[in-house]
Amino acid sequence: MRIPLEDEVWHRVMKSAKLKIGKKKMKNVGLRSIMILRDEQGVQATDALCRHMAWPLPYGGKIKDDCVTCPLHQTRYDLKSGEVKEWSPFPLIPKYGKIVGKLRRPSPLAIHMARELDGWIEVKLNS
DSSP states (O other): OOOOOGGGOEEEEEEGGGOOTTOEEEEEETTEEEEEEEETTEEEEEESBOTTTOOBTTTTOEEETTEEEOTTTOOEEETTTOOEEEOOOOSOSHHHHHHHHTTSOOOOOOEEEEEEETTEEEEEOOO
16 A cells, blocks of 8 residues: 655645635644635635745735735735746835845745635645
8 A cells, every 4th residue: 555645645724614715824734834815716825935035925915916925025926836926126225125135046936736625625735
């Protein structure tokens, strides 16, 4: 009998009824922080921390046009692919903004599979 690898496992993260349309929550799966969000199409899951300065996206992050924007330095990620749409454009003071943006190289946000089953939201982590 084959034992499933960690990334093949679905993790129950929260009850479906606890996440309303337009809301997002931060949950932990093991040592990994993930963001669960619900829109009219269903539930989605991504890593919860901005790849720029590790700010928690569920706390103040704005969802618009299928993207999430970090409230700290305004880094913006596509919610379907994780692609960086804009890397740390804030603060707007030109020299300082460039320095802050260079603290880390742009890297995509991990996107995870999410589903609802038996009244629960479950996530399958993407390595």
